[in-house]
Amino acid sequence: MANRSRQLYQPRRNNSSSSYSSYSDSTQSKIPKACNQNSNSSSIIYSNKTSSSSSKTGEFTSRIENSNHTDGDQDPPNLIGTCPFMCPVGERERRERLRDLAVFERLHGNPAKTSPALAVKKFSRTISSKDMKASDVRPVPVLEETLNYLLDLLHSSDHPFDVVHDFIFDRTRSIRQDLSMQNIVSDQVIRMYERMVKFHIISYHHLHRSSQTPNTASMSHLNLEQLMKALTTLFSLYEVNRASHSASPNEAEFFSLYLLLHLSPDNQVEPLSLWFRRIPSSVMESRAMSFARRILRYYRLGNYKRFISTTEEEASYLQYCIVEPYISEVRKLAVSCISYGGYKLQPYPVEHLSKILMMKSFQESDVEAFSVDCALETSDDGTGKGLVSTKQAVINKTSKEHNKYYELDSSRIERLCAELPAL
Template sequence: MQASDVRPLPVLEETLNYLLNLLDATEHPFEVVHDFVFDRTRSIRQDLSMQNIINDQTIHMFEEMVKFHIISHHKLHSCSSKPSFSSVHYLNMEQLKKCLISLYALYKENRNSNSIYKNEPEFYSFHVLLHLGSNNQPLGESLSLWLGRVPSLILKSKEMCFARRLLRLFRMGNYKRFLCTTATEASYLQYYIIEPYINEVRALALSCVNYCGYKLHPYPIAHLSKLLMMKELDVESFCNACGLETSTDERGNKFLSTKQTNFHYPKEVFPSYCLLGLEHF
């Protein structure tokens, strides 16, 4: 490859801005737009890497590309019923992790001893949140070892404290605090990473209510709505997706009969039910 084949920084920056503006286009399905932008942002990263450009502009560009992959993670979730979703989602997540690795390296190279970049805490929190739902190690090492190298200013930030607390609540099965904490504290990018696990936590809560409830006292759907932080109509749909039946009394009040034996975690992907209380973005 010749030097003339590599695009200079101003051209790369302009190209990235153009590509990211396409995400709001409505002429084509999002997965089509995603594929187009996906390939070209990867090419931009390669050009930046080949030129070893390390400055504030490059950091901003990598932050924007991380945002692209996180927003794609959210939007592709609605396409999850399509056969091709799994591979597209996997590739998007792989590129998100690679973007984060490069971004963390850029932060480190450009960091002054007593200061951090404005967005560093939130972008570092993404790595912690990527540990939700599994024991995987997104960047190839244990989370505890990785945290040991995170600068103190970032580690003590509200964004990192939130992410670590949420991961702990998830692993403890504390569904009530997990949902409440997400609704009140998550940024929109953090929420997009958390979102696929919201219904998993709700299913755990529903399982506890079903198996631990008293059979002679059906559980009001209105109470479940508050517990699961869902609309009442969505609660009924959610219960049915988990194999549970609901009933209605003569006054029109709806209930979940507990001790049902047909509860199961749905094999298919849950619909994206909204999280009540998430109005701050």
């Protein structure tokens, strides 16, 4: 890996313009002005959230049309990066001196030595486009190459997942920071954000399934936080793109993922009814959004049977990654309903319960273990078949962060999880 050769991006400038000749005129015309060039935020704010959708569209269109003009001292021109490496030379040399190199960046395992093919720019909290040099910012082609390199590491088996996640998490955040400072809106940038959102969702799934130590719990919280920020910026890019009469083919999928992340009312920043009003009709009528809306309805109404069966039949891999943590909660609701509605002198067969909960029928021990997690007593009918006593109060004996997940009895879901989507 250390000897891996990488073709460096060599920027070229026009004599009459500060933009790269490799960028097309159509891409340049889509660069909106930032609301605040000195902002430290990692996302681009394109409009006032309280404005109406029609005024938003007008504002976006105006910014796109005037994006190549500057307003004197008020709005400095957009920063255009010129760094041809994944990590600026100055930062790379400084981190070598400080021995501040991640395990993936060390040349032959040396913590004080790296190379341009290994070092990746770190995220910095104290940074602004006003003080940043163009030589320290990577242009879009270099950022895309860096993202390709990072996502290739995601399924590395040489290191634990939390180590891999921690490295990619920080470096993709730095990519978003460089994109934000340059304020570029294009199909290429949208695809990059979509891929970074996918990374966060896959990490969300892996971290949820891993043993919940304090470290992984913190990682999971931070990952969800950055997932929401990346989605927010992606939706802003979608809206700017639509204002220029262009729509991304993946909008419906990513809007459905946002909705699934808000199944619980506790996770809502604003009422979903207001959020739905801003969604284009073409997205609302899509298959992905139809699935997400039905799952939301089943979850809120407590329809555990439809929730589990619809997830098993229709969920995509990314949708399932988000829904999976809710399945245990819905199963507890199902057990509670069965226990409360059953006849006290007639225990409920574990085999029947496994079918309702879609737990593997040949692993009755899983159903019994799940019943124990719910503080339900189990017994034996004398023939080796388990029974769950009814008229018992269901109590969650484990915290939400330490719930064990019992897999769905579904060959389709197993296949989805085995065949990870391309990033």
